[in-house]
Amino acid sequence: MPEAAVPDLGVSGATSTPAITSVTDAIAAAAHLAEGFAADAIADDHEGAAPFAQVAAFRSSGLVPALVPTDLGGGGLDWNAVLTAIRPIIRADGGLGQLFGYHFVNSWRVQLNANADVIDGQFRDLAAESLFWGGAGNPRDAGLALTPVEGGFTVSGRKFFATGAQVADRVTASGTRADTGEVLAIVIDATQPRVIHHDDWNNMGQRLSASGSVSFDNAFVPDANVLGPNEQSGPAYQPRGSLSILLYQLVMNHLHVGIAEGALADATDYARTKTRAWATSGVDSAVDDPYIRQIIGELTAQTRAADALTWRATDALVAAIDRGWDLTDAERGDAAIEIAAAKVFTTRTVLDVTAKAFELTGARATSTSAGFDRFWRNARTITLHDPVVYKAQEVGDWALTGAHPTPSAYS
Amino acid sequence: MPEAAVPDLGVSGATSTPAITSVTDAIAAAAHLAEGFAADAIADDHEGAAPFAQVAAFRSSGLVPALVPTDLGGGGLDWNAVLTAIRPIIRADGGLGQLFGYHFVNSWRVQLNANADVIDGQFRDLAAESLFWGGAGNPRDAGLALTPVEGGFTVSGRKFFATGAQVADRVTASGTRADTGEVLAIVIDATQPRVIHHDDWNNMGQRLSASGSVSFDNAFVPDANVLGPNEQSGPAYQPRGSLSILLYQLVMNHLHVGIAEGALADATDYARTKTRAWATSGVDSAVDDPYIRQIIGELTAQTRAADALTWRATDALVAAIDRGWDLTDAERGDAAIEIAAAKVFTTRTVLDVTAKAFELTGARATSTSAGFDRFWRNARTITLHDPVVYKAQEVGDWALTGAHPTPSAYS
Amino acid sequence: MPEAAVPDLGVSGATSTPAITSVTDAIAAAAHLAEGFAADAIADDHEGAAPFAQVAAFRSSGLVPALVPTDLGGGGLDWNAVLTAIRPIIRADGGLGQLFGYHFVNSWRVQLNANADVIDGQFRDLAAESLFWGGAGNPRDAGLALTPVEGGFTVSGRKFFATGAQVADRVTASGTRADTGEVLAIVIDATQPRVIHHDDWNNMGQRLSASGSVSFDNAFVPDANVLGPNEQSGPAYQPRGSLSILLYQLVMNHLHVGIAEGALADATDYARTKTRAWATSGVDSAVDDPYIRQIIGELTAQTRAADALTWRATDALVAAIDRGWDLTDAERGDAAIEIAAAKVFTTRTVLDVTAKAFELTGARATSTSAGFDRFWRNARTITLHDPVVYKAQEVGDWALTGAHPTPSAYS
């Protein structure tokens, strides 16, 4: 397994950071990371460079293997702990929040496959080397092609919106065997030369999410990286196999809420320290302005509602996960509806909050140096992942007929 | 203690229904009541008569003493159980939901006072006779006057918006001693002749909430009904003493969510069974209409968010209650903010849902016999209890400065 | 032409009120009517009786033949004058506004047909006797059946949502000849015994619009009432023939705006004279409350926008009318889009305004005697005439592809 040496950029290279095994420590470590990210957030957003340094910091933090079982060298923490811990990172920078949140989904999801030995091996490596994971699964692109070779396969093709791939050690993907037509879930070593990172993520928001495109030019996938037949749909379908999709969707909810919280906290701080009382307001200080008081109150209320619903959805998904392979279609479907409903609401919330927060700050906060529009740009970008109105439709279908959404790449 | 005989109306008269002591039974009993109320809801709303029969049913159900400790003869249940149980009643009729929800606050709150023997006595009576409680505390009216007499006081004055008083056995109130100026918390036997129920609740919504005015014409208040000095403010102020206000506000959140749920369930059922597909929709059945699917989905999502936030606020208040007399101002304040934030959001939600739900049903659902506007009328009425924008302001003040709302009759 | 004598109810009976021929006089006469209607609006809404007396007043006012050409005995006024004049009536009572607005459409539209002599005759009668016109054209019911008889036809069938029919002298309708299948536009004498008015309009709003059902039991339609083949669609289709549909839709826009204006005016008056300053507002008078000032301002702004757009749509339709039979499909389509866009916006506006206006008034304004919910009930009822989302869709189709809506009973 060839490994590119890119030590300066922090990609790959064995590290020996021990996994954090306590919730409290995980929260503290993530908060520490968030503090640093927040300090650089405006400049980094402006620059828009690939977040190699941030991934290096993440790999050094001991958080990377948080979800790996302790007997495989990991932190043994659960989704509640991880999602709690990364919230301050989301608040600091929505793009980094997505990057790190997706790492957990991309790596955790390998256990939804069939080849137990491969799964354990991947987890051991992840924990041992603090490997960072991206994904390359955008379903609206053409699929990847797998060609059997000695000791495994080669993989070819290109994927867009491959969040994290550029800065990752490993990439989850699936490919179709040219010979049999079988679709296999695979893990790709993203640091090998035949994996080409196009460094083409130059979008208006989520600029640190490393969501550009990646090409595979006969990249090698050893047997030890073949997770088994893709189980999301098809003959071998089992409800549990498609929980990864719900996890991505759940993480998006946390991103929405966290970005709203970040914007609101920044705007509140600005109102407290910088906004000048309006001439005809009749008050001396912006914090006494009745409308500023009202707007913060309303945005806070809405954000709390979004947060409460997101955690309820989290509980629903964790319960589904805890059912293991006994999970039924209906149970999966109920969790899907809870997450979809949350997404409808958190989407609206983060768009509202990041736009209206400016009404707490006034015109001076539009300076590029204040960087305050990044919250809205992040919000507007991540909320377009898939059209939220179709999530509303799924919830509506369920309410009307009891039907659950058909598992797919977005549901 | 004289007791008026009004058997036909179902008020008072000793009953021997044993208190329900299991959560499951409480939920089942309330669901049974709700079913009956739902069947009559449209007609009862139209009629708008005082809900004597419904209170009689409530008194017979075993639910009335649910919150009274078991050693005093009650059900020993907690607020979570009670609020869970009454939700279907709210869905069926928001006015009855208010009436029953307020019964629990009006009676439970006596324990926030000083005279332990009186408190226990009131609870024992409540449980023994399944007494129904109203309130007469509208702070925007003039206060009641107390005159010391042999064995207690007489009370005089008039209170508007006295939810439940007309159909109650007991009414909580407070009055000012003419001789000393001291404000005392009292319990008034609402069935005595010198308590005049004006039967003047004729409002556009919450028509079954019995929220008209009540006059006290030298009504007798025995010493056994004097709870002690009113502790909500003044020198004897303790944070716990004003938790009753937060309970009323919390119940309003549950009312908002329950009314929204009721409207949404009815409209969904209508859409499924009666709404005709629109001519240019390109579908054969209303349940396949893309906009109907979307609207139900969006309203469901928003209602779930309101529900999640309401239960979070419930948890916060229960935690404050559980702190007993050790409760600090800051702890009370945090619960107050959580409840206020919820109210900002649930208010908007119930207004949105009850108005937009008509878009699932079409024009025929505007018939008086469909009675579908009662949800909006209930929503618009209960949400005007106190101006919600000042709840937003309280949340905003806290977010800006950390200040908690000053305990008052509304905060 | 038999004519039932129903003097007590104010229906029919030749009157000799001369037609008003000046815009100024028309505005004054309508304002005078509106004043009277406003005084009774709350009681009349509560009662919900068919508006015979109001139609009688309308017939006596000289406004009824306003749109009839002067050479046929009418007022010779144009749509701008009529729509300006009736606005205060809409403000006073949306149901009466619909009733009178529809009278003008129902009668004016006869000129969109082929039989010139019949048209002139109808107009002459209208002007000579100040005849009031209703309609019986709900397209979602089964069609009416026409049977040829000596001197004309008989008509049979039932129509729901037949606004005005119950209190009308004449009803516009269309029916299908049993022998030939031809669809004819007809005028029915609504006062003949074989026209059965079911007096079944008992809906939550627009209670004075007389929009119940009407049955025709072999009612007689003389040749002098046969307007010609129905030209809205089919082989003889001409764009002008379907302008009546746009007129109904335009009147709905005026209804929406007028109801919003009425609610806002009432609420503002209430806030100025009755609303009490909130305890924690820091002001002595409700008119100084920052939130009341804001809400009125926002609702006023939105209502003005709706009004401006409605008059722009009026200009567009008047221009289309002025093109006569030269009107092209594209010209009709442009007017249809302008009216549809207005409807999308006025619908949202009247729902917003009539619901939020309560935030200016506080809880006491929910009393039945204040009758303030009638504005919302009227708004919610009239806005369900046809699903507004399909109007948005029509505008969207045009914006995306340039396609105009296909003329139909709603477009």
Place this chain on the structure above:
Amino acid sequence: MPEAAVPDLGVSGATSTPAITSVTDAIAAAAHLAEGFAADAIADDHEGAAPFAQVAAFRSSGLVPALVPTDLGGGGLDWNAVLTAIRPIIRADGGLGQLFGYHFVNSWRVQLNANADVIDGQFRDLAAESLFWGGAGNPRDAGLALTPVEGGFTVSGRKFFATGAQVADRVTASGTRADTGEVLAIVIDATQPRVIHHDDWNNMGQRLSASGSVSFDNAFVPDANVLGPNEQSGPAYQPRGSLSILLYQLVMNHLHVGIAEGALADATDYARTKTRAWATSGVDSAVDDPYIRQIIGELTAQTRAADALTWRATDALVAAIDRGWDLTDAERGDAAIEIAAAKVFTTRTVLDVTAKAFELTGARATSTSAGFDRFWRNARTITLHDPVVYKAQEVGDWALTGAHPTPSAYS
């Protein structure tokens, strides 16, 4: 009057472009400019350089003196013509729209002053040399200081948010005489060396509006540039003197509507040509997606309402202008209310439209190369000019009490 030579930047330098004198020609010339600006809009927004080239193009177009009377060499056009003509420029780039719109206000407003000879001289120069005008009047900064010198004054001080000053030939301002305290309205030659342009406009939106700060370091103001005592308030107050403020506010309304129109047109075009149909939409093309059709329809409706109200406000202000010095306080006040109401609504509209338009395009439109977020950034920036809630408050005050806003720098 010294004049700096900055030929490369396009500032100043006598030009001989004749003034456009026909509305049709003005509209065509502006449309031609808009086409060019649109082609560069994404790149120019990204770059954010001061718009010297665009001002040069504007000066060459013949549009600059459009409002100057023909007998002084100008185009003799009115505000309707100018505001109609510049709308496509606003659609292409909101910043340039602001720059050009403000030029007209900054120069037109000199006639609101007392010194008729000075006014005529300024207009003659403007027309003869096609001079571009900026402003330096931000009222929230300290005032400028005037020192009497031979032949005029020198002016010192710094002003922020000085839209257009950097690229202007002339700047309108007012300053306070150090000796007498009198406030004078003045015109400053912006090209003289003692006028320092800080080139510090680096804000998130309206990036081409040249709204940075300008310093005056004893810059010379000849007597021929002294317009007279500042008449906006103070003892010499006349209602007409403060119409300039309403003009700025009116132009903002046109900016709001134009930016919304630009975003909507771009998004519609994108949906038609690039957006892919969603997998579960059941349609083959995005233009057939029911939700895309709906959203465009709703945004179009709202934008049209904003446009209709803006033109109504334009009519109101033009009528006030046409009253000349006879204008009364009440007449000015009515125009102010109309403009304030429009601003409340156009503000909401442009924020809604520029945010929701992304729902027509999907995730790929978030690429920086698509530049689609510039509409929202422009909208969010310009709408913070002054807090819109205080405009709502002004409208509300008028609705409640009939009081008009006190003329000020924002009202």
